[in-house]
Amino acid sequence: MLDFIIILPLLVVGAGAIALMLLASMENLSEGSTALVSIGIFAFAFAVQLMVSVSGNVAPYETAFSGMLTASTFTKVAGLIILACGLFSCMIAQTYFTQNKFSSPEFYSLMMFAASGMLLLTMAAELITLFISLEIMSLAIYVLVGYDRSRIKRSEAVLKYLMLGAFAGAFFTMGAALIYGGAGSTRFALISKYLATNSFLESPVLVAGTLLVIVAFLFKVAAFPFHAWVVDVYDGAPLPVTGFMATGVKTAIFAVFANFIVLDNGMKGVWVDYLFYVAVFTMFAGNLIAIGQNNLKRMLAASGIVHSGYLIIALVAVGTENFTGGVIIFYLAAYAAATLGVFTALAYLGGTDERRDSFDDFKGLAKVRPYTAAAITIFMLSMAGIPPTAGFMGKFYIITDAIRADQMLLAVLGIVSSILSMWYYLRLVIMMYFKEPEESFEVSGVSLAPVGTMILAVSVFAIGFYPVFL
Amino acid sequence: MSALDILLVILRIAFGAFVPLSFVAVLVWMERRGAGYFQDRSGPNRCNVLGFRAGGLIQNIADAVKLIFKEDIVPGHIKHKLYFILAPTLVFITAILSFAMVPFADTLVLNGKEYIMQAIPADLGILWFLAVVGFGVYGIILAGWSSHNKYGVLGGLRAAAQVISYEIPMGLALVSLLTIYSTVNLSEMARFQGQLLFGFIPMWGVFLQPLGVIIFIVAAFAETNRTPFDLAEGESEIVAGFHVEYSSMKFALFFMGEYVAMFVSSALIVTLYFGSYQIPWFSTETLVNHSKPVVFLLMLAMPVAAYFFNIWMKKNNRSQYERPNDPRVFEAQVYAAVIWSIVIFIEIIFLGFLIFSSGAGGARILVALLQIACFLFKTFLMCFVYIWVRWTLPRFRYDQLQRLGWQRLLPLALLNIFITSAVVVSLA
Amino acid sequence: MIANYLSLSVILFCFGLLGVISRRNVFTVFMSIELMLNAANLAFVALSRLHENMDGHVLALMVMAVAAAEAALALAVVILLHKHKGNLDTNVFSLLRG
Amino acid sequence: MFENTLSIMIFLPIVAGLALMVLPVGREAARAAGLVVAVLVVILGLKVFINFTGAGGLEFVEKTSWFAYVGVNYSLGVDGISLLVLLAGACLFPMVYLLLKTKSKGFYANLLLTQGAMIGAIAAADMVLFYIFWEVMLLPIFFMIGLFGGPNRLPATLKITLYTIAGSLLMLAAIVYVGVSYHAQAGVWSFDIAELSKLSLTGPAATAAFIFFMVAFAIKIPLFPFHTWLPDAYTEAPTAATFVLSAIMAKIGVYGVIRFVLPIFAEDFTRYALILCYSGVIGMMYCGIAAIGQKDFKRMLAFSSASHMGIIAVGVFCMNLQALTGTLYQIVAHATSTGVLFLLLGIIEERMETRTISDLGGIAYKAPIFAVFFAVAMLASVGLPGTSGFIGEFLIILGAVKFNMMVGVLAGTTLIIGVCYMLWMFQRVFFEKSNTRTEGFKDLSAIETLTILPIVVLIIVMGIYPQPFLARITPAAAEHLAAVSTVQQQLADTTVPVMEQTTQKN
Amino acid sequence: MSAELVLSSVIFFGLAVIIPVIMLLTAVFGPRSGGVAKNDAYESGIKHVVGMADQKFSVKFYLLAILFLIFDIEAVFMYPWAVSLRELGMFGFLEMVVFILLLLTGLIYILKKGVLNWR
Known part of the structure; x- marks a missing residue:
């Protein structure tokens, strides 16, 4: 029964998704109330997740469901982040659909399905579970990306995402097969046990398998050689989905990535050297792409690549003994808050059919809507890592970890990339503050997103000041 | 491998491959006779060889000859000739192959070695059937598509949609069956059905799965594209469906493929639900141990049966109107002579068996033959059901067809699984 | 014996990989991905036999399910795109350029 | 009340600034609020100054655990080194509110934020906390220049922002490195400055960290050569921002060097001190010479300020008691004098809407008080005896000579350049014939006079009677240098043979 | 794999393939007579073909294909479960109840959405 308590939030979200889906089919649920219901479900699941007591900082071997799932503070907080992301994404969606008319209750249902996949993913301690949750999440997200069928841009985005996602899925499957072949089990605990007695490098099957699995993960988080899709897909996806993808998916994948990479010291030792380069190239590639962008969503996507780079630094630096993942989770929380913040703001500023989407469209926002501009500035600063925001603390922890793991160079390169990223974050601030307004940024309809924006703006500081996760 | 092994392999394969083929003739004949019977028509009554019509069987030969000597047209507008030719071949091959795992007698033990009486002695069982039948859809779609004809495409699509729609209830009906049998191996299923329920009812699938058998049979009808589910060819709407552009032997392959499929699915229904080759209340061991009384009884029963058959034939095999020197009466007399000589021949063999039989080998072969006969008889009856239904029920409309599949059979099948598994778990 | 299975699996996987990379038609790409998944399935089942436990079988089943779901989605997307473009060459889809 | 003085000094302006941003307040009300807060901070600052015992070590300590994971504390404190800097940061701000009146609400809000962050950076006793304030300090400046600056403000804003953020992010790496090194040595996490100062880091990584800090x-x-942002930023920034930049922000840089680099990287510091000295001297010369040619008044003052920052830097790099004491002293002296200069310039700009030197003239006749104040500040800036600037610069040059004759001589010489252009400028702006522009220039009002007067008095008092100030800073400076001198000693022992070898080779 | 199995498989497959191929040989030996009408698509005697064969057809077929794919795979999940139900016992039963309920939910959704309403 204890096992079920661990997945209680998952059950809440999943049941909510199914219930919503059924209600949607009955056609007696209005658009607005669906959003509220889904927000409520996410909030409830969040509360449940908060109350679920998980014992301390747990090594990834403490397992539930006879080794299928793992539960630790790390997974718990990752779950919290995901649920919060879902909540705010629903807020975004609610506002977004006052200006874009293609929604239906299933949208929220799919959102919850994706969230349940993500929750499961954070806890996955076994290749089968991992694969299934990965696909639950991905499939729901694919549909969400292409939800607006009337616009070809969306369809192309979903095609691209689906193609590459399935490709990554194939990599993962093959990797899982090879790991299974090498270690004789799909359970992390048993694989780890196997590796404790057998040398990792002596088993070519295992090496190849872990390589493929890692490649799949890198695909999903848009790390260096596999980063090209992310800009297009984020651009093509509807705003709430982009927000959810950028934050929730990243959180989930990094959670499981961390759980996976700490399986064994020898294995980590082999891959860390390569992850080093991946991290560096990811950061710089992301920066180069971001600097060239004129479209805000594309810029955010590219900056997402950069943040993946930082998170990989954190991965490089995690210790297999006494793994807590605090640094990763903190950075993810900070990143999620800031990114979702920008997206909530965009939800009501974007206008019909996401009309305003480039830097130039936000000229003089500060004069017309000072609070929103201030909030966006806060988010930008957080992403850039300027104190006293959460983004800074996240970066600080990552650098601390990296240096502690004798990766001084990586830390410095991370900082250099941070300096580069300043360029495009400040560009928006400059547009908003230092240019004259050309339009009045009128927003129609009652919407939740401004509230969400403000909450997130506050939470950017709150996360920074009260690092309860660590 | 000993010579016996090779011999048995060849025999089994011959059975597996040619019984379905020869059943095509039987079925076509039966279809015609059935149509005549059910709809009060004459049936095939003209074709004859030297006045012998063999109850209409000669019509089949005429058909075959006609098809073989017809012009084989590949219309000019067809772009992919390979696919066009491949399609009927595929339909036929899958139909034949799907019979490979169906057992037609209990495991034959000769010289201490077990011979599984299937064409291919593997234990894939029902999975093989599902896989191969699923593959058959490709043939139909390919035919429709490569015909490059609106009717063809539509027919192919309909056929595909129908087949895949009914594959689900079929599969789910099987699931509940599998919970009972705990195996996918058809031989084991057949053996299971040799038991007795409460000591007096044969433990056939039909008694254990009354709901499942209905679902399965309905689905099997749809799978074989038989009326009332023959929308793929629905000649009133889409002329002939997927095979509208086919002629000659290519058409014949579709035709034969359909009948082979019908035979195989009948065989499968029998295997799954009607006790397979099991002769009710007589298990294989019982028969083997008491082979001599059994043979004796058979020897008694055969002339009796031949006698009554002859009376029936004499009554029916004559012209409908008064005719001097009715050639049909002469025909019937010849048939009676043939039947009696066959009976005598078999009686002699049985006598020989009674006198010279020493080991269990002969008894086992005899039992196997009996079981094969039983199996074929059951299958024959099942095929008759097919024909019965065909000439009784009108064709469904397409929406009715889909509604039946998805809204009735599928939930029913799920319910069936639920009930069955609940019972199985509570009994275990 | 297991080496043969594995080699076949890896070869199939590589074929799939090549297909994804080199082919233009969307369907071919998705079929190549399916091929990759099936290569993995082969490896799973073979290795399951090797290790004498069922994990591999289970994963293979799951992979099938997921492949089906993905194929379903892919079909939907392809129809959608075909509606928009009337063509299935990946080069045609160029509204978004990274 | 006492235990929280520093916190109040930090957060009073910050909270006030944020409140101003959010609340719908008028311009004048905002200015008044800003003034009140600034005065309150001055009072608190004076209290700190008066109650400071000078017993060595931190006083007014506040400490609360913050990020336990890496041992970051919210800890504040003042010692001899930071005291005067703090005083400058606390006391100079009311002038801005009193003298510059034409700004909007947001401007005052930003100014308040800047002040809070600056005091925070000075008072921080924890390295990470220092860094946070150090970064936060920049943001209001960014907005001040970007929103209220001159016509070419955008490039200037970007330049200063990217420069400083680049530098500070590198510093972050260095800070973390120091913290990690401490962890490695002590086994516990701490970013406490006092604790970290006990470290003495060597090796290539340490050198890298040292370089990051220094950058x-x-x-x-x-x-x-990191000064290129300065002329643009100083020129384009609104006067108040220029004032903040030159009077206080730059000093925090110097303070940082003394505070962190000196003790922690004693070895590297000693090794590169000479180069750094020359860098300071070259900066002095370069900026001094550049100042001569400027037509823009503000630009000229900017270069002048930069030039004098050079000598303050030299004072740090000389690593002896005189120079260090002089530096600390000069921090205040320069802050006051430059601050006054920029503010007076701001008044000229506000009233005559020009900054070109050639457009001005004869102000002294029209506005004698203004001219006197300007003169005093200017003289203090160039280091005339009797003003605060003299004491500081004298001590620094003394120390520099002791450290390296060449540096001392160059530094001394460069000061003379300063005198040249300053006096030349003064002559052109204040004496020559007045023109239509300067015709209507009114002298300072009573309030303005009263505002600047204390500072001018302070300049003179510090010039004549430096004892109270020196008494408070000297012990701290001495204590601070102790670490360096031992390292210096060791280094001297080891480097001599090396030098011998090289000479032999030659 | 026993030799017997291999042998029977090979022969049976061979037969299954050869029989239809032999039958197709009649195409080679059969009569041949060309003709314009024979080369046209058969349209029940309508002269000019109404619409093309490769025109788009109802999306319902695709939907059906997708639904089949999903439901069939779900059915595939049940086979191993069904075979080993006796060993799994109560736990296995409950798991499958959940599974079937989910499947039913999906089915209800599909039906309610009118995916299978053929008109």
Whole structure:
């Protein structure tokens, strides 16, 4: 029964998704109330997740469901982040659909399905579970990306995402097969046990398998050689989905990535050297792409690549003994808050059919809507890592970890990339503050997103000041 | 491998491959006779060889000859000739192959070695059937598509949609069956059905799965594209469906493929639900141990049966109107002579068996033959059901067809699984 | 014996990989991905036999399910795109350029 | 009340600034609020100054655990080194509110934020906390220049922002490195400055960290060759921002060097001190010479300020008691004198809407008080005896000579350049014939006079009677240098043979 | 794999393939007579073909294909479960109840959405 308590939030979200889906089919649920219901479900699941007591900082071997799932503070907080992301994404969606008319209750249902996949993913301690949750999440997200069928841009985005996602899925499957072949089990605990007695490098099957699995993960988080899709897909996806993808998916994948990479010291030792380069190239590639962008969503996507780079630094630096993942989770929380913040703001500023989407469209926002501009500035600063925001603390922890793991160079390169990223974050601030307004940024309809924006703006500081996760 | 092994392999394969083929003739004949019977028509009554019509069987030969000597047209507008030719071949091959795992007698033990009486002695069982039948859809779609004809495409699509729609209830009906049998191996299923329920009812699938058998049979009808589910060819709407552009032997392959499929699915229904080759209340061991009384009884029963058959034939095999020197009466007399000589021949063999039989080998072969006969008889009856239904029920409309599949059979099948598994778990 | 299975699996996987990379038609790409998944399935089942436990079988089943779901989605997307473009060459889809 | 003085000094302006941003307040009300807060901070600052015992070590300590994971504390404190800097940061701000009146609400809000962050940076006793305030300090400046600056403000804003953020992010790496090194040595996490100061780091990584620190501070000071942002930023920034930048922000850079680099990287510091000295001297010369040619008044003052920052930097790099004491002293002296100069310039700009030197003239006749104040500040800036600037610069040059004759001589000489252009400028602006523009220039009002007067008095008092100030800073400076001198000693022992070898080779 | 199995498989497959191929040989030996009408698509005697064969057809077929794919795979999940139900016992039963309920939910959704309403 204890096992079920661990997945209680998952059950809440999943049941909510199914219930919503059924209600949607009955056609007696209005658009607005669906959003509220889904927000409520996410909030409830969040509360449940908060109350679920998980014992301390747990090594990834403490397992539930006879080794299928793992539960630790790390997974718990990752779950919290995901649920919060879902909540705010629903807020975004609610506002977004006052200006874009293609929604239906299933949208929220799919959102919850994706969230349940993500929750499961954070806890996955076994290749089968991992694969299934990965696909639950991905499939729901694919549909969400292409939800607006009337616009070809969306369809192309979903095609691209689906193609590459399935490709990554194939990599993962093959990797899982090879790991299974090498270690004789799909359970992390048993694989780890196997590796404790057998040398990792002596088993070519295992090496190849872990390589493929890692490649799949890198695909999903848009790390260096596999980063090209992310800009297009984020651009093509509807705003709430982009927000959810950028934050929730990243959180989930990094959670499981961390759980996976700490399986064994020898294995980590082999891959860390390569992850080093991946991290560096990811950061710089992301920066180069971001600097060239004129479209805000594309810029955010590219900056997402950069943040993946930082998170990989954190991965490089995690210790297999006494793994807590605090640094990763903190950075993810900070990143999620800031990114979702920008997206909530965009939800009501974007206008019909996401009309305003480039830097130039936000000229003089500060004069017309000072609070929103201030909030966006806060988010930008957080992403850039300027104190006293959460983004800074996240970066600080990552650098601390990296240096502690004798990766001084990586830390410095991370900082250099941070300096580069300043360029495009400040560009928006400059547009908003230092240019004259050309339009009045009128927003129609009652919407939740401004509230969400403000909450997130506050939470950017709150996360920074009260690092309860660590 | 000993010579016996090779011999048995060849025999089994011959059975597996040619019984379905020869059943095509039987079925076509039966279809015609059935149509005549059910709809009060004459049936095939003209074709004859030297006045012998063999109850209409000669019509089949005429058909075959006609098809073989017809012009084989590949219309000019067809772009992919390979696919066009491949399609009927595929339909036929899958139909034949799907019979490979169906057992037609209990495991034959000769010289201490077990011979599984299937064409291919593997234990894939029902999975093989599902896989191969699923593959058959490709043939139909390919035919429709490569015909490059609106009717063809539509027919192919309909056929595909129908087949895949009914594959689900079929599969789910099987699931509940599998919970009972705990195996996918058809031989084991057949053996299971040799038991007795409460000591007096044969433990056939039909008694254990009354709901499942209905679902399965309905689905099997749809799978074989038989009326009332023959929308793929629905000649009133889409002329002939997927095979509208086919002629000659290519058409014949579709035709034969359909009948082979019908035979195989009948065989499968029998295997799954009607006790397979099991002769009710007589298990294989019982028969083997008491082979001599059994043979004796058979020897008694055969002339009796031949006698009554002859009376029936004499009554029916004559012209409908008064005719001097009715050639049909002469025909019937010849048939009676043939039947009696066959009976005598078999009686002699049985006598020989009674006198010279020493080991269990002969008894086992005899039992196997009996079981094969039983199996074929059951299958024959099942095929008759097919024909019965065909000439009784009108064709469904397409929406009715889909509604039946998805809204009735599928939930029913799920319910069936639920009930069955609940019972199985509570009994275990 | 297991080496043969594995080699076949890896070869199939590589074929799939090549297909994804080199082919233009969307369907071919998705079929190549399916091929990759099936290569993995082969490896799973073979290795399951090797290790004498069922994990591999289970994963293979799951992979099938997921492949089906993905194929379903892919079909939907392809129809959608075909509606928009009337063509299935990946080069045609160029509204978004990274 | 006492235990929280520093916190109040930090957060009173910050909270007030944020409140101003959010609340719908008028311009004048905002200015008044800003003034009240600034005065309150001055009072608190004076209290700190008076109650400071000078017993060595931190006083007014506040400490609360913050990020336990890496041992970051919210800890504040003042010691001899930071005291005067703090005083400058606390006391100079009311002038801005009193003298510059034409700004909007947001401007005052930003100014308040800047002040809070600056005091925070000075008072921080924890390295990470210092860094946070150090970064936060920049943001209001960014907005001040970007929103209220001159016509070419955008490039200037970007330049200063990217420069400083680049520097400070590198410093972050260095800070973390120091913290990690401490962890490695002590086994526990701490970013406490007092604790970290006990470290003495060597090796290539340490050198890298040292360089990062130095780059960050050199950009802030600004030290040659990291000064290129300065002329634009100073010129384009609104006067108040220029004032903040030159009077206080730059000093925090120097303060940072003394505070962090000196003790922790004693070895590297000693090794590169000479180079850094020359960098300071070259900066002095370069900026001094550049100042001569400027037509823009503000630009000229900017270069002048940068030039004098050079000598302050030299004072740090000389690593002896005189120089260090002089530096600390000069921090205040320069802050006051430059602050006054920029503010007076701001008044000229506000009233005559020009900054071109050739457009001005004869102000002294029209506005004698203004001219006198300007003169005093200017003289203090160039280091005339009797003003605060003299004491500081004298001590620094004394120390520099002791450290390296060449540096001393160059530094001394460069000061003379300063005298040249300053006096020349003064002559052109204040004496020559007045023109239509300067015709209507009114002298300072009573309030304005009263505002500047204390500072001018302070300049003179510090010039004549430096004892109370020196008494408070000297012990701290001495204590601070102790670490360096031992290292210096060791280094001297080891380097001599090396030098011998090289000479032999030659 | 026993030799017997291999042998029977090979022969049976061979037969299954050869029989239809032999039958197709009649195409080679059969009569041949060309003709314009024979080369046209058969349209029940309508002269000019109404619409093309490769025109788009109802999306319902695709939907059906997708639904089949999903439901069939779900059915595939049940086979191993069904075979080993006796060993799994109560736990296995409950798991499958959940599974079937989910499947039913999906089915209800599909039906309610009118995916299978053929008109």
